[in-house]
Amino acid sequence: MTVTKLPKLSKAQFDSLGRELDDLRQRVIDDLGEADRKYIYDVVKVQRTLEVMGRGLLFAGFFPPAWVLGVTALSVSKILDNMEIGHNVMHGQYDWMRDPALNSKMFDWDTVAPAENWKHSHNYIHHTYTNILGKDRDIGYGILRMDEGQKWNPYYLGNPVYAFLLMAFFQWGVMLHDMETERLISGEKKWSETKAVRQRMWQKGVKQTLKDYVLFPALTGPMFLTTLAGNATANLVRNVWAFSIIFCGHFPSGVQTFTEEETANESRGEWYYRQMLGSANITGGPLFHIMSGNLSHQIEHHLFPDIPARRYPQIAPEVRAICEKYGLPYNTGGFSKQLASVFTKIVRLALPDSFWGRPSGPPAGTVGKGRAMRAA
Template sequence: MTLAPERTQTRSASVNSRLRVTSAEPRPQRPEFKKSGKPNPAAHLSPEQIEEIGRELDALRAEVMDSRGAADAAYIRKVIAVQRYLEMGSRAALLFSGVKYRGVRPMWWLGTAGLSVAKILENMEIGHNVMHGQWDWMRDPKIHSTAWEWDNASPASQWKHSHNEIHHTFTNVLGRDNDLGYGILRVDEDQKWALFYLFQPIWHVVNALIFEYSIAAYDLELGGYLAKKNRMSEEEKAQFRKNAQETLAKIKRQATKDYVVHPAMATATFTGSTRHTLTANIVANLVRNVWTNTIIICGHFPPGIETFEKTSIEGETRGEWYLRQMLGSGNIRGSKAMHVMSGNLSHQIEHHLFPDMPSNRYAEIAPRIRDLMERNDLKYVTGTLAKQVGGVYWKVVELSLPPKREGTTRRATILRAAKKALRTKSSGRRY
């Protein structure tokens, strides 16, 4: 194996090194109920028990990370090779996608299916995990978190900041983790309801279809910029403009590759495949977007996962951070092929505990994580893909409505919110 010099990189979200194994001051017993009135799933654990969980997970992590070797390196190199050959073969097939045989364009179907799978593999099992630093230990300059640029609209540098540094640090903390509904979905009862959420079943479907562009806007923090640009300093505005230019340049490169260069290459075959190659690329990107969105929502929003208040993480120890990762994530049961196609994010609990652990090792440690949680009377959220998807979509619809309150109806709450919005809009016109 060729070793490259270690690279300077942004702070890893591995075990969250800013946290101590134990606290300098005694940690309080967790209250029986949250501020919202919901039961606290970890109230039965003493601070000492939580610290012991942290030590057990630290030991498990050290055991696996110390055993990384040739078999792990061979795995990721094989996945990358399969993905690249599959993409090249699929694009070659699409050069003849205009040819019909008995009323069917077999090369279009073959090329589109292969390209869809190749894009999913590149984004999920390769890009996402490489940029988490899972393979940095190999010191391969071509498979390194500081060098990888993925087949996605969002620039790698911006994604690593919003995902590795913010999301994995503040997992499911209300008001701190922007991944909790991406700012457009209400996915937990403790999120305050607003009239905007009434339409979230529509936003949810649209978001899935254009997911790579939604993530690009999210990583850019476009919503935050629009909300507070009048209060931002000139330096902050300049930084946003710089990031926006980087994002637009990445989108342009992606669109040129998929919607100009490859369709144009099909022109040389004289098979009438230019238009069909274009549609194949559009379909492959849609399939990749919907699949990626589906896996992510099943890991973050299924029934049974917990959210946390800002105050609950003050002075948080590593054991408490581990606890939050376990309670704030959900898994998907399935075949080995499904796990690979999900980037092993079907083991979302294990991934959130150890983001920089090689993804091929998650299945190995999953039974031990489940045993640890069950021994400590913590719910290990898991289910089939159909069950998790159904649960998330039910939540999206149910939580689009205001919470039920004694003495009023949901309809009355919606009408009051609509009237208030109209008054605010009318007031704005007068001024």
């Protein structure tokens, strides 16, 4: 592990960084229009077409190539639905269109996690308190150790196993995340306070399960089991893919975490600074970006979570230039490199830091205005 020496920005520099990024955002917002609407509707059309094709092909699931094609189409459909459409629509990226079908308050996605619950823990908690230990519940999702700042205990020996299970059952993990189990255990939150969240989970869970594991298999009659297996496979493929993309967003090496003290009373510029340093991109082609819901541009997404994701690749060169101008790192790399770095971290942090020959507890490099930065 290295402690990255981060540039010391003055208050004036933070302010001008904030202004430059605000200006960039405003330019994109002023330019939103028919092209953005057409884009998202084109993606929706491809997704719905693939879904209908996929479900249709499973009626011929006795013929192996039809089964494979059907599952592939359904997997891609679920990935597009959850990532380029669902995640982004529920961020309010298309609310400016005032179209109820793509409005963040109305939309729900094809996973068991209810939109209403997810929007609270994701849009509010995670995007506001990104990478602040103790506040951002997405650091390890309450079950994994993903940062040295999380104190080691023997439970974390299972880190790789928990990560594997989370990957395989990702949609259920995302759903249960909103229960805030770790806060229930610590007594910060009462069981009775989870009533509304639990009701929504139950309703959504039943509907999704019924659709994928009862109704569509039953419709295919004698193909019941092959259809059920097909739907389960499509859900699994989506789970593995979504997990992999999402874990590359904040957990590759080099991504910074922050403490509550050092982020108290942040200015706009400092908030942007934390978002940039707390996120990592993945390089790839246009198709890869779409399949990742443009979360391959996690840095741009965290700076401007509410602008249409198709804009992220367009503004990425400018964001990168701003990073260079202020001497800030712009964490990016190929998918396999970022993913390998994440899996290494999952395994490394399963063991106490002393095992790797380091003192336990958070190593601190003093950066900037007395900020303690950790880099893994």
